[in-house]
Amino acid sequence: MAEAYIVGAVRTPVGTKKGALKDVHPADLGAHVLKEVVNRTGVDPSAVEDVIMGCVMQAGPQALDIARTAWLSAGLPESVPGVTIDRQCGSSQQAIHFAAQGVLSGTQDVVVASGVEHMAKVPMGSSIVAGLDFPYGEGWGERYGRQEISQFRGAELMAEKWGFTREDLEKFALESHKRAAKAIEAGYFDREIAPLAGLSKDEGARPDTTLEKMAGLKTLREGGVITAAVSSQISIGASAVLIASEEAVKQHNLTPRARIHTLAITGSDPVYMLTGPIPATEKALSKAGLKIDDIDVFEVNEAFAPVPMAWAHDTGASLDKTNPNGGAIATGHPLGATGGILMTKLLHELERTGGRYGLQTMCEGGGQANATIIERL
Numbered sequence: 001m002a003e004a005y006i007v008g009a010v011r012t013p014v015g016t017k018k019g020a021l022k023d024v025h026p027a028d029l030g031a032h033v034l035k036e037v038v039n040r041t042g043v044d045p046s047a048v049e050d051v052i053m054g055c056v057m058q059a060g061p062q063a064l065d066i067a068r069t070a071w072l073s074a075g076l077p078e079s080v081p082g083v084t085i086d087r088q089c090g091s092s093q094q095a096i097h098f099a100a101q102g103v104l105s106g107t108q109d110v111v112v113a114s115g116v117e118h119m120a121k122v123p124m125g126s127s128i129v130a131g132l133d134f135p136y137g138e139g140w141g142e143r144y145g146r147q148e149i150s151q152f153r154g155a156e157l158m159a160e161k162w163g164f165t166r167e168d169l170e171k172f173a174l175e176s177h178k179r180a181a182k183a184i185e186a187g188y189f190d191r192e193i194a195p196l197a198g199l200s201k202d203e204g205a206r207p208d209t210t211l212e213k214m215a216g217l218k219t220l221r222e223g224g225v226i227t228a229a230v231s232s233q234i235s236i237g238a239s240a241v242l243i244a245s246e247e248a249v250k251q252h253n254l255t256p257r258a259r260i261h262t263l264a265i266t267g268s269d270p271v272y273m274l275t276g277p278i279p280a281t282e283k284a285l286s287k288a289g290l291k292i293d294d295i296d297v298f299e300v301n302e303a304f305a306p307v308p309m310a311w312a313h314d315t316g317a318s319l320d321k322t323n324p325n326g327g328a329i330a331t332g333h334p335l336g337a338t339g340g341i342l343m344t345k346l347l348h349e350l351e352r353t354g355g356r357y358g359l360q361t362m363c364e365g366g367g368q369a370n371a372t373i374i375e376r377l
């Protein structure tokens with residue numbers, strides 16, 4: 001059986017919408033992590049067979065196949081192609097899956113999986129309004145009607161279905177901030193972050209937030225429970241993960257740090273939109289022949305607090321092992337980049353703690369989720 005190894009994983013610090021990265025061009029953000037993953041692993045860049053980059057809002061400065069633009073902007077060889085993909089919030093986790101599948105199939109030996117999103121320069125929704133019609137046509141209308149399809153509604157529906165109160169969500173968010181503040185202070189992310197524009201730490205963390213402050217915020221919709229404090233932030237960032245075959249590891253003298261153990265992807269109700277991590281985790285564990293308690297660290301994207309909370313409730317996963325250094329509520333969610341950011345965090349946390357198995361999962365627009373299990377070496 002062929003193996004696909006993670007030999008490098010790096011990310012930018014995650015910037016806030018008006019912070020240090022606001023003027024960095026998205027292609028330069030992407031270029032930064034691509035250059036870093038090449039330099040840090042020591043791989044011959046001309047041996048890279050493809051650069052797969054997740055990016056959700058492929059408009060304006062993120063248009064025209066930003067994987068290609070970013071690689072060329074980094075000064076890397078013109079002979080290496082690039083492709084940009086969209087699986088919504090899980091785009092760069094999907095890039096990791098595609099890269100691993102290329103290697104596992106024996107058709108490629110060295111592939112970069114990456115992601116980028118500048119949510120200030122290309123705001124959410126930019127690609128929706130770029131055309132002459134909206135994404136949902138007749139067939140969709142016949143199947144789902146004209147009800148609102150949005151992540152904000154999905155988050156409210158989940159909170160209601162699982163019975164989470166606003167205070168439950170705020171307690172979860174507070175813990176995310178506490179964990180992130182501790183990890184930043186202790187320097188846990190320093191090895192994985194490639195500083196940029198004078199920024200070396202995740203910018204969105206609010207070490208001084210409290211339940212009282214959160215309770216004072218307005219809900220996003222009347223009668224709802226979702227506020228800015230229990231939502232992921234609007235962010236700027238990029239990530240890159242280098243995946244290589246056994247043969248490439250030997251040939252290029254690379255150091256395998258983890259192996260790709262199991263890949264799973266599922267669809268779920270597109271109206272609830274955000275419940276996919278539950279079936280995706282179940283599918284990944286079943287394919288892997290592992291139990292939930294066999295996993296040492298989970299990274300479950302905190303798109304909104306009800307997502308990891310419902311996931312933990314239904315899968316039986318321990319919240320102590322989930323997002324141990326905080327998540328997107330505390331440090332942000334630059335859409336297309338987050339899949340690679342979570343993988344970078346997962347790998348480094350397994351290395352820091354000596355854990356064996358890590359599982360990453362994320363909710364995605366359209367009602368989908370990827371789940372990836374890695375085994376640290």
Ligand SMILES: CC(C)(COP(=O)(O)OP(=O)(O)OC[C@H]1O[C@@H](n2cnc3c(N)ncnc32)[C@H](O)[C@@H]1OP(=O)(O)O)[C@@H](O)C(=O)NCCC(=O)NCCS
Binds near residue numbers: 210214227231
């Ligand atoms: C929720 C959302 C709409 C809020 O946007 P916003 O209003 O621009 O957010 P801000 O960060 O400015 O926060 C709003 C206010 O809450 C405050 N706030 C946010 N989190 C807080 C916390 N933990 N503690 C205290 N105050 C907090 C901010 O300081 C700000 O206050 P101000 O208006 O006095 O400056 C936006 O973050 C969002 O869209 N998130 C989801 C992104 C998304 O959908 N991603 C895809 C996932 S499926």
